[in-house]
Amino acid sequence: MTFLNSSILIGLAFASVPVILHFLMKQKPKRLLFPALQLIVQRKRQSVRRMRLKHFWLLLLRVLVLIIIVLAIARPSLPPANYRLSGMEIGILCALCAIGIGSYLFFLHRLRQELQPKFQREERQSKLRNMTTVSTLLAIAAFVGFPYQQRISGELTNPRPVQDINLPVAGIMLFDTSLSMSYLQEGKTALDQAREIAKKHLQSLPIGSRIAIADNSNDNPILFQSTMLSAQSRLDSLEVQTVSLPLDERLQLALKSHEDDRTRTLSDQSNVQTDARKDRYIRRIYVFTDLAKSAWKTRTSDLLKGQIQEATGTNLYLVDVGQEDPQNIAITDVELSRERIPVGGDLIVSTTLSATGKDVPEQTVELRLQNSQNQSSKVGQISSPIDAGIPVQLSFSPLSDLQNRSLHGEVRLATSDPLAFDNVRYFSAEVIPAPKVLVVGPEYDDVNEWVLALAPHDGLDAGKNKFVPEYVPIGQLKDQKLSEYTAVTLINCPGRSLSDDLWFQIGKYVENGGGLIVILGDTDLKLNPSYYNRARAQVFLPASLDVYQSKNLRTGWRMSIDKRSHPMFWKFRQYENFGTFSTMENLVRIDRFWKVDPAEGSNVLATYTNEERSPALVERTYGRGRTVMLTTDASNPESRDGWSTLASLNTSTMFLMFVQQVTEYVSRFTDVEHNYLAGQIPVVPLEPKNRDRTIFLREPGLTQSRSTLAAAAPSIVLQPTSDVGHYDLYEQGSRVSLRGFSVNPASAESDLTRLTDSELDERFGEEKYEVARNIEELKDNINAADIGQEVFPMLLMLVVVIFIGEHIVANRFYSNQDQTADL
Structure with a gap:
C-alpha cells in the first residue's frame, strides 16, 4: 500500500485522544445508600460488568473513526487488482449473515420462554448477542475473507510497477476513423466525442509530455508530434474515412513504436550504467473507438496479445465513444x-x-x-x-x-x-447494342432452337434481345471474320469439315478473347471424333471425345448441375426459388450423350446420372477466351430422333435461360465490372486505339484527374477509389462518357455489433487494458494504473458505518447508565 499524502499519517497520533480523555474524564462511582440486600448488590455487579464492556466497544469505535479519517485524507492506494467480491463470495456473505441473524432470533425466542429474573435474562441475552456476533464474524473470515485473500494474493505479491506520476507522458492516441464513427449522438458524431475527450486529456498532461496522433485510415508510420499545438491541429484534421485498416494492425504498430522509442531513450543515457538506466516517460496507448466489431479483425491475433503481454511498461486504455444500444x-x-x-x-x-x-x-x-x-x-x-x-x-x-x-x-x-x-x-x-454471335451447323434445322433462344423477340420487340445471332453453314466458317463476334457456337458440326487450318483459326480467336461453345449431338459417323481430338483442336477444347452412349430405351438419364455457384449459373441462382435448378435436373431427360475425357485444367460443371457420372458440361479457359462443351444435343427432339429434351416445350423457359447464360459466360459479356467497393482498384476496359490517349476521370465531387492510355491498351487501371458515388471516364476533347462506374462502402461498415467484455479479454488479455466512456473514467483508470487503486471512497464509507455504530452503542450505553444510576 502506498500513500499520496504520507505526511498526513502523523495525524494517527490523534487516535490516542479518546483514550486519554477516557481516563481523564472517567466518572467516579457515587456513594448511594442502599439497604443491605444481597439481590441489589448482585444486580449492581452485573450492570458494572456490562458497562465496562460497552465502555470498551465505544472507545474502540471512536478510535477507529479518527484512524480511518486520517488514512482517508492520506489517500492510500493498493496495487491494481479486482478487489470486488465475486458473485459467489457475495452469496456466501449474505448466507452467513442470514444464518447468524436467524440463529440469534431462534435462541432469543427460546430464552424468552424460560421463567427467570429480568436481570438474568438480560445478561444471557447480552452473552447470546456477543456469541452470535463473534461466531458470524469468524465464519465470514473463514469462508469469505480467506478465499478472497487467496484470490488477490498473486496480484498483491507481484503488483504492477507503480509509475512516478511526476514523469512526462509519451502517449499514442489511436483513432478509429471507420464509417461507424459517424454515428450521431446528441448532434455530435462518435469521432467528435472522441476528439473532445482527447483534447481535454491533452490539457492535463505534465510538462514535457509527447503525443502521437494516428488513425486506421492508412498504414503510415506513427510519429510523435513536435508540440502539443501540432497534436491538437492533427486532432482537428481527423475525418471519417470510407476505407480503413483493422485496428489490430495499427495497435501492433503503436506498441512497436513505443518499444522503439523506449530503446532510443535508454540508449541516450550513455553516461549511466546499463542496469541503472530508466525510461523517462510514462507510456500509454489510447484507442478511441466505438468498439464495433467491423473495425477489428474477425479472428483474434495471438501476436497482438503477445505484444501487449510483453509491453509491461505501456498501459492500454480503450476510450469507448460508441452507443450501447445503437439504432x-x-x-x-x-x-x-x-x-x-x-x-x-x-x-x-x-x-x-x-x-x-x-x-x-x-x-x-x-x-x-x-x-x-x-x-x-x-x-x-x-x-x-x-x-x-x-x-x-x-x-x-x-x-x-x-x-x-x-x-x-x-x-x-x-x-x-x-x-x-x-x-x-x-x-x-x-x-x-446487342452483341453479335455466330451460330454454325450443318443445316439450319440443327441450330434453330439455339438461335431462337438467343433472340426470342421479333418485330417491334426485337430491341429487347440480348444477342444478334447469325447463322452460317459449317462450310462457310473459314470465310468469316470471327473477331466481329463475341461468341461462336458449333452445333453438331461434322469433323471432316473442321480442318487443322480452321481449328487454328478458331484457336487464335479464342486466345484473343473470343468465346466458343461446342455442342455434340450427333453420332460418331457424322461427327467423326478423331477430328475433334486432333492436336490443333485439343489445345483449347475442354475435352477429347471417346464414344457416344446409345439411347436408353427405358427411363433415360438426368443432368446434375454439380457446381451451382459457378458464374455461368448466376441467373439460375437468382430465380432458384422458382425451381430453376430442379427443373433442369428433373424435367430434362437425356437419352444419348458423348463420353468425353476432360482436358487438364478444365472444369466439369454438370454430369449425368449414369453410373460413371459422365461429364455433361465442361469449360476451359484458353488465353483471354473461354470454351464450353455440351456433350448432348440441344435440338428439339420432335423434329428428329432426339438426344435430350433440353429444348422441348416443357423446359423452353429454362432452355432460353441456359442458352443465354452459356453465351454470356463465354463471351464475357457480363464480365465488365461497373460497381466497386471503396479501396478497390478499378480496371476499366476501353476499346483499343492505335494511338496514345489522354483520359479524364470525373469523380463524385466533380473534380477531375488525368491519365494517359497507351496505344492498343485494352483497359485503363485507375488509382484506388475512396469517395463513394458515380465516376465517368472521358477522352480529351469529348463530352461523351466512355464508361462509368460507381463506388460504395463495404456493407460490413453498417454492422454496429459491439465487442463484448469476454471478446475484449480474448483479444487483449484479461486485465491488460482499461475501458473508459468519458474523461472522468479515463482519469480514474490512469490513476489506478499509475499509482494503484485508491481506497479513499471505501474508507469514507467505512467512517459512515462506524459513526452509525458509535451512535447506536453510545445511545444504548448512556441509556443503560441512566437505568443503573436509578438503581
Missing part, C-alpha cells in the same frame, strides 16, 4: 440483374435492407436514376417492414427501354437515421 437502418447491398444491357432492354434492381436495434414497422426505399444533366429523379419506390437482425431483400419494378450508354442510379432511404452513410447506395450499368 440504424442500412442499405447493405444493391444487386443488378445484369451490368451490361442491350439497347432497349430491361434492368431489375434489387436491394437488401437491415435494421439494428429495433424492428421497423415500415420502411420506404426509393429508386432514382441520373439523367444526362447529372440530375437525379425518382423512378420507383417500395415499402416493407424490417425485423431487427433479419435482412430483407426487395426488388423494384423492371426498368424498361433503357437507352443511355452510361447508366447511373441510386437506392435511397426515404427517411434518415443517426448513421447517414448507409442510407444510400449507388450503382452503374452500361447500355450497349
Whole structure:
C-alpha cells in the first residue's frame, strides 16, 4: 500500500485522544445508600460488568473513526487488482449473515420462554448477542475473507510497477476513423466525442509530455508530434474515412513504436550504467473507438496479445465513444440483374435492407436514376417492414427501354437515421447494342432452337434481345471474320469439315478473347471424333471425345448441375426459388450423350446420372477466351430422333435461360465490372486505339484527374477509389462518357455489433487494458494504473458505518447508565 499524502499519517497520533480523555474524564462511582440486600448488590455487579464492556466497544469505535479519517485524507492506494467480491463470495456473505441473524432470533425466542429474573435474562441475552456476533464474524473470515485473500494474493505479491506520476507522458492516441464513427449522438458524431475527450486529456498532461496522433485510415508510420499545438491541429484534421485498416494492425504498430522509442531513450543515457538506466516517460496507448466489431479483425491475433503481454511498461486504455444500444437502418447491398444491357432492354434492381436495434414497422426505399444533366429523379419506390437482425431483400419494378450508354442510379432511404452513410447506395450499368454471335451447323434445322433462344423477340420487340445471332453453314466458317463476334457456337458440326487450318483459326480467336461453345449431338459417323481430338483442336477444347452412349430405351438419364455457384449459373441462382435448378435436373431427360475425357485444367460443371457420372458440361479457359462443351444435343427432339429434351416445350423457359447464360459466360459479356467497393482498384476496359490517349476521370465531387492510355491498351487501371458515388471516364476533347462506374462502402461498415467484455479479454488479455466512456473514467483508470487503486471512497464509507455504530452503542450505553444510576 502506498500513500499520496504520507505526511498526513502523523495525524494517527490523534487516535490516542479518546483514550486519554477516557481516563481523564472517567466518572467516579457515587456513594448511594442502599439497604443491605444481597439481590441489589448482585444486580449492581452485573450492570458494572456490562458497562465496562460497552465502555470498551465505544472507545474502540471512536478510535477507529479518527484512524480511518486520517488514512482517508492520506489517500492510500493498493496495487491494481479486482478487489470486488465475486458473485459467489457475495452469496456466501449474505448466507452467513442470514444464518447468524436467524440463529440469534431462534435462541432469543427460546430464552424468552424460560421463567427467570429480568436481570438474568438480560445478561444471557447480552452473552447470546456477543456469541452470535463473534461466531458470524469468524465464519465470514473463514469462508469469505480467506478465499478472497487467496484470490488477490498473486496480484498483491507481484503488483504492477507503480509509475512516478511526476514523469512526462509519451502517449499514442489511436483513432478509429471507420464509417461507424459517424454515428450521431446528441448532434455530435462518435469521432467528435472522441476528439473532445482527447483534447481535454491533452490539457492535463505534465510538462514535457509527447503525443502521437494516428488513425486506421492508412498504414503510415506513427510519429510523435513536435508540440502539443501540432497534436491538437492533427486532432482537428481527423475525418471519417470510407476505407480503413483493422485496428489490430495499427495497435501492433503503436506498441512497436513505443518499444522503439523506449530503446532510443535508454540508449541516450550513455553516461549511466546499463542496469541503472530508466525510461523517462510514462507510456500509454489510447484507442478511441466505438468498439464495433467491423473495425477489428474477425479472428483474434495471438501476436497482438503477445505484444501487449510483453509491453509491461505501456498501459492500454480503450476510450469507448460508441452507443450501447445503437439504432440504424442500412442499405447493405444493391444487386443488378445484369451490368451490361442491350439497347432497349430491361434492368431489375434489387436491394437488401437491415435494421439494428429495433424492428421497423415500415420502411420506404426509393429508386432514382441520373439523367444526362447529372440530375437525379425518382423512378420507383417500395415499402416493407424490417425485423431487427433479419435482412430483407426487395426488388423494384423492371426498368424498361433503357437507352443511355452510361447508366447511373441510386437506392435511397426515404427517411434518415443517426448513421447517414448507409442510407444510400449507388450503382452503374452500361447500355450497349446487342452483341453479335455466330451460330454454325450443318443445316439450319440443327441450330434453330439455339438461335431462337438467343433472340426470342421479333418485330417491334426485337430491341429487347440480348444477342444478334447469325447463322452460317459449317462450310462457310473459314470465310468469316470471327473477331466481329463475341461468341461462336458449333452445333453438331461434322469433323471432316473442321480442318487443322480452321481449328487454328478458331484457336487464335479464342486466345484473343473470343468465346466458343461446342455442342455434340450427333453420332460418331457424322461427327467423326478423331477430328475433334486432333492436336490443333485439343489445345483449347475442354475435352477429347471417346464414344457416344446409345439411347436408353427405358427411363433415360438426368443432368446434375454439380457446381451451382459457378458464374455461368448466376441467373439460375437468382430465380432458384422458382425451381430453376430442379427443373433442369428433373424435367430434362437425356437419352444419348458423348463420353468425353476432360482436358487438364478444365472444369466439369454438370454430369449425368449414369453410373460413371459422365461429364455433361465442361469449360476451359484458353488465353483471354473461354470454351464450353455440351456433350448432348440441344435440338428439339420432335423434329428428329432426339438426344435430350433440353429444348422441348416443357423446359423452353429454362432452355432460353441456359442458352443465354452459356453465351454470356463465354463471351464475357457480363464480365465488365461497373460497381466497386471503396479501396478497390478499378480496371476499366476501353476499346483499343492505335494511338496514345489522354483520359479524364470525373469523380463524385466533380473534380477531375488525368491519365494517359497507351496505344492498343485494352483497359485503363485507375488509382484506388475512396469517395463513394458515380465516376465517368472521358477522352480529351469529348463530352461523351466512355464508361462509368460507381463506388460504395463495404456493407460490413453498417454492422454496429459491439465487442463484448469476454471478446475484449480474448483479444487483449484479461486485465491488460482499461475501458473508459468519458474523461472522468479515463482519469480514474490512469490513476489506478499509475499509482494503484485508491481506497479513499471505501474508507469514507467505512467512517459512515462506524459513526452509525458509535451512535447506536453510545445511545444504548448512556441509556443503560441512566437505568443503573436509578438503581
